[in-house]
Amino acid sequence: MTTLTVTHVPMLDLNAQYLPVEAKVIEAITRVVQSKQFVMGPQVAELEAALSTYCQVPHALGVSSGTDALVLALMAIGVGVGDEVITSPFSFFATAGSIARVGATPVFVDIDPETFNIDATQIESKITDKTKAIIPVHLFGQMADMDPIMALADRYGLKVIEDSAQSIGSEYRGRDGVSRRSGSIGHIGCFSFFPSKNLGCCGDGGAVTTTDPELAETLAVLRVHGAKHRYYHQLVGGNFRLDTIQAAVLLVKLQELETQHLQRIRNGVLYNELLSEIPEITLPADRTPGRMIYNQYTLRTKQRDGLIAALNAAKIGNAVYYPVPLHLQDCFADLGYKAGDFPHAEAAAREALSIPIYAELTPEQQTYVATVIRGFFGG
Numbered sequence: 264m265t266t267l268t269v270t271h272v273p274m275l276d277l278n279a280q281y282l283p284v285e286a287k288v289i290e291a292i293t294r295v296v297q298s299k300q301f302v303m304g305p306q307v308a309e310l311e312a313a314l315s316t317y318c319q320v321p322h323a324l325g326v327s328s329g330t331d332a333l334v335l336a337l338m339a340i341g342v343g344v345g346d347e348v349i350t351s352p353f354s355f356f357a358t359a360g361s362i363a364r365v366g367a368t369p370v371f372v373d374i375d376p377e378t379f380n381i382d383a384t385q386i387e388s389k390i391t392d393k394t395k396a397i398i399p400v401h402l403f404g405q406m407a408d409m410d411p412i413m414a415l416a417d418r419y420g421l422k423v424i425e426d427s428a429q430s431i432g433s434e435y436r437g438r439d440g441v442s443r444r445s446g447s448i449g450h451i452g453c454f455s456f457f458p459s460k461n462l463g464c465c466g467d468g469g470a471v472t473t474t475d476p477e478l479a480e481t482l483a484v485l486r487v488h489g490a491k492h493r494y495y496h497q498l499v500g501g502n503f504r505l506d507t508i509q510a511a512v513l514l515v516k517l518q519e520l521e522t523q524h525l526q527r528i529r530n531g532v533l534y535n536e537l538l539s540e541i542p543e544i545t546l547p548a549d550r551t552p553g554r555m556i557y558n559q560y561t562l563r564t565k566q567r568d569g570l571i572a573a574l575n576a577a578k579i580g581n582a583v584y585y586p587v588p589l590h591l592q593d594c595f596a597d598l599g600y601k602a603g604d605f606p607h608a609e610a611a612a613r614e615a616l617s618i619p620i621y622a623e624l625t626p627e628q629q630t631y632v633a634t635v636i637r638g639f640f641g642g
């Protein structure tokens with residue numbers, strides 16, 4: 264019997280994440296401050312080239328946040344008032360919020376209960392004359408089933424915007440046997456660099472990716488108020504720029520990302536062993552062919568409140584992503600959805616619980632987490 268020396272585990276340890284790179288990050292920020300090129304300095308283009316390589320997609324553009332990436336993407340494909348966009352009801356609010364913000368209507372499709380991602384087999388029945396786009400979300404680091412989604416988009420002339428905010432570096436192996444990275448399959452990919460995402464900056468930041476050079480041009484123009492040449496506006500865009508300081512930080516942190524992904528995957532495998540055969544919990548299913556990068560490690564249990572109390576008492580971080588599915592949010596009441604419309608999303612909102620999975624987590628910490636969870640279930 265080993266003695267556990269761990270007494271608490273945070274949900275995320277940004278101190279541990281920054282420890283090996285903090286000096287480099289501060290140096291990179293200092294260089295930007297000294298250059299005074301705060302807006303669209305050279306680090307932005309440098310980051311875009313690096314992201315394009317990492318995400319295996321020809322065009323990448325830094326933007327102000329993941330939310331703005333989604334809004335910008337919808338603007339670039341011309342979604343507006345009267346249009347419908349199909350998406351998942353089990354995601355962070357921004358996925359549906361951005362659809363509403365451009366004046367369009369979010370149309371929800373239930374999730375696959377195993378992967379938490381949109382159930383591609385249910386999408387076709389929701390396509391109408393007003394449908395312009397589909398936004399699959401690659402939730403918790405696992406890709407949505409993209410082949411059938413792209414096939415529907417082809418057949419009905421729709422655009423696909425990947426919400427890749429939780430899945431930079433995730434891969435999807437299609438029916439053709441080829442693995443493709445998140446954000447390189449749909450017409451546009453949207454990324455977030457919020458500090459707690461797998462690639463986080465020192466504030467807000469995001470990116471859009473595309474394989475289409477014309478869309479890349481439109482996105483770039485819309486990012487700066489729709490002006491290709493300053494003060495001459497072809498389109499009504501906005502200020503969607505990524506700060507040079509954040510680009511400089513991300514250039515440093517991107518170098519660590521692949522190592523961190525491998526550590527997250529290793530942590531996921533260890534949890535799968537440590538938490539196996541507890542009848543009251545369902546472990547996350549890494550089921551989509553390709554590579555899941557464990558943005559979250561999300562269990563399901565019908566005894567969630569009790570488990571949360573046990574974890575809190577043992578000083579173990581935990582989080583409910585997400586307690587209210589999007590179709591039941593107050594702000595979407597006028598869309599007319601009701602409880603019972605999407606049983607799988609609603610069950611996930613009641614049962615899902617994420618536990619610490621960050622890269623720097625140690626096996627001792629994971630053993631402590633597993634011991635507390637087993638103890639709660641009487642094991």
Ligand SMILES: *Cc1c(COP(=O)(O)O)cnc(C)c1O
Nearest residue numbers: 328329330355357428455456457
């Ligand atoms: C974080 C997140 C966003 C929004 O990104 P921000 O950078 O916080 O604006 C959008 N969609 C999903 C699925 C997210 O997890």
